[in-house]
Amino acid sequence: MKAFLLILVAVIIVALVITGLMFGSVYNGLVSKEEGVSGAWAQVENVYQRRADLVPNLVETVKGYAAHEKETLQSVIDARSRIGKIDTSSKIISSPDMLAKFQDAQTQLSSAIGRLLVVVERYPDLKASQNFLALQNQLEGTENRITVERRRFNEAAQDYNAFRRQFPNYVVANMAGFRNKAYFQADQDARTVPQVKF
Amino acid sequence: MPRIFKVITLSLLVVAVFASRLFAFDIPPRADGYVTDRAGLLSPSARVELEAKLRTFDQQTSTQIAVAIFPSLEGGSLEDISMRIAETWKPGQKDRDNGVLLLVFRDDRKIRIEVGYGLEGVLTDVVSGQIIRQEIAPCFRRGNYASGVEAGVDAIMLAVRGEFKAKKSSGDGRQLAALVFIILLIVLPPLLRKGSGGDDRRGRRRGGFFYTGTGYRSGGSRGGFGGFSGGSFGGGGASGGW
Numbered sequence: 096m097k098a099f100l101l102i103l104v105a106v107i108i109v110a111l112v113i114t115g116l117m118f119g120s121v122y123n124g125l126v127s128k129e130e131g132v133s134g135a136w137a138q139v140e141n142v143y144q145r146r147a148d149l150v151p152n153l154v155e156t157v158k159g160y161a162a163h164e165k166e167t168l169q170s171v172i173d174a175r176s177r178i179g180k181i182d183t184s185s186k187i188i189s190s191p192d193m194l195a196k197f198q199d200a201q202t203q204l205s206s207a208i209g210r211l212l213v214v215v216e217r218y219p220d221l222k223a224s225q226n227f228l229a230l231q232n233q234l235e236g237t238e239n240r241i242t243v244e245r246r247r248f249n250e251a252a253q254d255y256n257a258f259r260r261q262f263p264n265y266v267v268a269n270m271a272g273f274r275n276k277a278y279f280q281a282d283q284d285a286r287t288v289p290q291v292k293f
Numbered sequence: 294m295p296r297i298f299k300v301i302t303l304s305l306l307v308v309a310v311f312a313s314r315l316f317a318f319d320i321p322p323r324a325d326g327y328v329t330d331r332a333g334l335l336s337p338s339a340r341v342e343l344e345a346k347l348r349t350f351d352q353q354t355s356t357q358i359a360v361a362i363f364p365s366l367e368g369g370s371l372e373d374i375s376m377r378i379a380e381t382w383k384p385g386q387k388d389r390d391n392g393v394l395l396l397v398f399r400d401d402r403k404i405r406i407e408v409g410y411g412l413e414g415v416l417t418d419v420v421s422g423q424i425i426r427q428e429i430a431p432c433f434r435r436g437n438y439a440s441g442v443e444a445g446v447d448a449i450m451l452a453v454r455g456e457f458k459a460k461k462s463s464g465d466g467r468q469l470a471a472l473v474f475i476i477l478l479i480v481l482p483p484l485l486r487k488g489s490g491g492d493d494r495r496g497r498r499r500g501g502f503f504y505t506g507t508g509y510r511s512g513g514s515r516g517g518f519g520g521f522s523g524g525s526f527g528g529g530g531a532s533g534g535w
Contacts, residue, residue, distance in 0.1 A: 236418030243528035
């Protein structure tokens with residue numbers, strides 16, 4: 096009887112140790128994948144910030160040639176300032192609503208810039224100026240970076256979400272409070288983002 | 294009669310399948326060398342010369358510039374295909390991301406310079422755009438592809454030179470190297486038993502290309518090109534055309 100109890104205790108201890116180890120490795124996997132998502136998000140923020148930083152320069156350059164296009168210029172400025180007010184803390188990547196709001200504001204800036212670039216078409220001097228050509232390169236490059244980093248973010252989020260939802264990972268994830276990550280949606284507006292090309 | 298229909302439908306289907314396969318741009322899994330000319334735009338001698346120049350530049354600065362010329366985008370988007378090629382070939386050192394990809398699509402008349410993360414500060418979008426507009430496109434418009442590519446590569450080299458140095462010690466680092474050598478002479482012997490980590494590293498510093506024997510040049514298109522060194526790209530650079 097005593098021997099039986101001893102074996103039972105040993106088995107329980109071994110089972111506990113194995114469970115603990117498994118829990119630990121799943122937990123570590125979650126942590127490192129979540130870090131991957133956060134890193135990708137930081138890059139996304141970075142490139143969007145880059146675009147926001149270009150806006151004042153763009154507005155100034157266009158103003159120099161087309162000062163009376165006030166309305167279009169103002170809509171770019173407004174869209175830019177709305178972005179500044181958005182909460183981009185780390186919570187955003189776990190909340191589809193917040194991310195959608197962020198994306199929406201960015202899309203508005205995209206279309207405001209797009210409208211401005213259409214206006215620019217009417218000013219050949221502006222279009223041909225070195226300053227504007229340079230800005231155009233920067234805008235193109237930034238849009239391209241945004242596409243790239245958004246895709247990488249979605250890939251990282253997908254990788255994390257797939258891992259999180261597997262058995263037994265989701266047990267650990269739920270216990271330790273790891274939440275699903277949100278994705279960027281390929282919305283219709285974003286698809287028709289102005290091609291900054293002539 | 295129905296049989297003929299069947300045959301016709303079947304052959305149409307086969308054609309459709311092949312056509313769809315032809316339509317998508319196939320990313321070559323690896324570069325042919327520093328220069329990958331799948332459109333035959335460069336003469337063999339120009340290609341060899343450019344290849345040697347880019348290899349020397351890699352050895353001197355560890356910056357890897359890849360030149361790739363294709364016949365057509367096959368209906369794909371320039372930026373998308375360019376990024377996929379950059380992500381597949383990975384020019385640039387892994388820890389420095391100092392790679393550049395110069396892409397030309399003959400039939401679409403499109404040019405793109407894709408810039409690795411580590412060079413975005415010096416080879417900015419603006420500079421890349423200027424190189425395309427002022428160096429490459431004018432030559433291409435005259436039909437002089439070799440000199441256009443060369444002018445582009447020269448301008449890229451000019452822009453990125455000085456940003457990175459090859460990790461092996463160069464002339465002006467000689468004193469430091471001597472000092473390090475002396476210190477190593479004192480410190481190393483007791484550590485030597487621990488293994489060959491130092492040698493490994495020096496091997497990697499050469500810049501990432503491995504040669505099989507001596508046949509690199511004479512060995513033809515594949516020969517000894519071991520691929521680029523794992524640089525990453527974030528979409529920087531510029532697009533243009535001629």
